[in-house]
Amino acid sequence: MRVAFWVKRFPNLYETFILNQVLHLRESGIEIDVIARERADYPTVEAKLLAAGIDCDDSSHSHSADRPSVMPPGRRGRVLYETRLPHTRIRRLARASTRLAPYFIQRPRLLYRLLAHPTETNHGQLRLACAAVPFFKNRHYDLIHCQFGPFGLMAVALRKAGVFNCPIVTSFRGYDLGAMVQQEQVDYTPLFAAGEAFTPVCKAFSAKLQALGCPTQNIEVIHSPIDCSQFAFQPRGLEAGERARLLSIGRLVEKKGFHIALHAVRKLLDRGFRLDYTIIGEGPYRAELENLIQSLEITAHVTLRGWIPHAEALDEIRRSHILVQPSARTSEGDTDGIPNALKEAMATGMPVVATCHSGIPELVEDGVSGFLVREENVAQLDHCLVHVLSNPQSWQALGRAARKHVLNEFDISSVTQKLMELYRAVGNR
CATH class of the missing domain: 3.40.50.2000 (Glycogen Phosphorylase B;)
Structure with missing residues (x-):
């Protein structure tokens, strides 16, 4: 054919x-x-x-x-x-x-x-x-x-x-x-x-x-x-005193909702959590995100890495503890489908926190293979991340369920x- x-x-x-x-x-x-x-x-x-x-x-x-x-x-x-x-x-x-x-x-x-x-x-x-x-x-x-x-x-x-x-x-x-x-x-x-x-x-x-x-x-x-053969299962855990590494991947555009995650990071830091947050991707929203990072005074904890080759992005996934995917519908009606970065992170066994947006609930079963929160809800994202960060002993079970679902369906x-x-x-x- x-x-x-x-x-x-x-x-x-x-x-x-x-x-x-x-x-x-x-x-x-x-x-x-x-x-x-x-x-x-x-x-x-x-x-x-x-x-x-x-x-x-x-x-x-x-x-x-x-x-x-x-x-x-x-x-x-x-x-x-x-x-x-x-x-x-x-x-x-x-x-x-x-x-x-x-x-x-x-x-x-x-x-x-x-x-x-x-x-x-x-x-x-x-x-x-x-x-x-x-x-x-x-x-x-x-x-x-x-x-x-x-x-x-x-x-x-x-x-x-x-x-x-x-x-x-x-x-x-x-x-x-x-x-x-x-x-x-x-x-x-x-x-x-x-x-x-x-x-x-x-x-x-x-x-x-x-x-x-x-x-x-x-x-x-x-x-x-995604090609699941590229993503070996890697159980996640958090050692005593270790800084949690949060990660997001995607174009710097409004529908990715990264501004919501930045506000949640500010709240987590105010609660005393020790963490770093990395965003991989490039796009027209970069200047707004940079200004927001400065205004929230979280520059020491947030890195905008820009676009990097896929192999380097995989290395970041392997180094990180939790993937945050705060996608949201824009005023113009633009939406995500099911972000590939979310699938890739789950294939490695990484815990994920995402929004009830578009097709994401078809990938993430709340409380089983990850966690779901409402779109553009800083308070709910903050509370969910508090729960995940406070219970690292649950990460391996979440990761295994996540990988199994990705292997079966994606x-x-x-x-x-x-x-x-x-x-x-x-x-x-």
């Missing part, structure tokens, strides 16, 4: 689940290409892709329409990139004209259909035509798997224009069901009417899809997986098998 994964940015080291899914699908015998809007250069990741039989080839940026693949079709996959269009109208037209020029001769009718008719997406005709180019140049696909709803909308428009004729599976992962619907008024009606299958990453997103009008029979929850081997079964079912309809 030949599958195209359509994503925004690849490889995106904040979305390691997509990279891992691509690699495991390839290992399972799927011939896979990745089509991305934005490129990121990470040599270590490219080495993994090459070893798995996927070439990091940006020849889709070439202006030659007939440049051949360096590999025989059917043997290796490729990573292909869309042409990004400038914002200014004149430069946008110039870039698109250069990019599309060869196809005015080779695919005139198809280009006319793409350029002459209004689209049902939030993108203009030029954007849609340029997005079609990787599909012009490459082999027939048995299925297109779109990561995030907007790419599903574009895939439906491309199929309607005749760019390809295969089933479309769309995964919904968070922002595409939150701010994009609430603030940007994205309408998924054309996608729901034409798409073959929809895979929200949690039951909470399944309910949102149904509320928006997605046919229930076409929805199947498929979690974002390991990449079982999730990949489930995804492949969906591919086969969709292909046979």
Whole structure:
């Protein structure tokens, strides 16, 4: 089976689940290409892709329409990139004209259909035509798997224009069901009417899809997986006099709720607890968090490490005692799904304290594999952390239950098998 994964940015080291899914699908015998809007250069990741039989080839940026693949079709996959269009109208037209020029001769009718008719997406005709180019140049696909709803909308428009004729599976992962619907008024009606299958990453997103009008029979929850073989079980404990090490991991954005955790840390310090709190990640919320840390006078106890490679993040997980995941819905409607950092910490046996947010209760069973508190509730988070820090003898039991649940429901081997079964079912309809 030949599958195209359509994503925004690849490889995106904040979305390691997509990279891992691509690699495991390839290992399972799927011939896979990745089509991305934005490129990121990470040599270590490219080495993994090459070893798995996927070439990091940006020849889709070439202006030659007939440049051949360096590999025989059917043997290796490729990573292909869309042409990004400038914002200014004149430069946008110039870039698109250069990019599309060869196809005015080779695919005139198809280009006319793409350029002459209004689209049902939030993108203009030029954007849609340029997005079609990787599909012009490459082999027939048995299925297109779109990561995030907007790419599903574009895939439906491309199929309607005749760019390809295969089933479309769309995964919904968070922002595409939150701010994009609430603030940007994205309408998924054309996608729901034409798409073959929809895979929200949690039951909470399944309910949102149904509320928006997605046919229930076409929805199947498929979690974002982690490779549990990378995470050895490591019982946690706290020695007498040892400082507790709290950890959070994620982009520095409002929905992660790190500001709530900082207020809780201030209360814990006031209670006399000896602790350090590390936040790993980068993002637009950094300046606000830095200002809050200073105003709360907790600079000596809090470290913003910024973005670090995944291997270093795993080292931090192994060194830490408790993971704090205070995710919260933003005023714009943006939400988490089930954060991967939470799964990874639980796979190592780390106690976790998280919020009753989105799909998190599907991962964390309160009082059994971790603890849950209400969103944006500093007092409840503080009291829960007081309980966890005061009872280190309970950490091993929590950690074992957490690892067992992650192995059963979120390991990449079982999730990949489930995804492949969906591919086969969709292909046979």
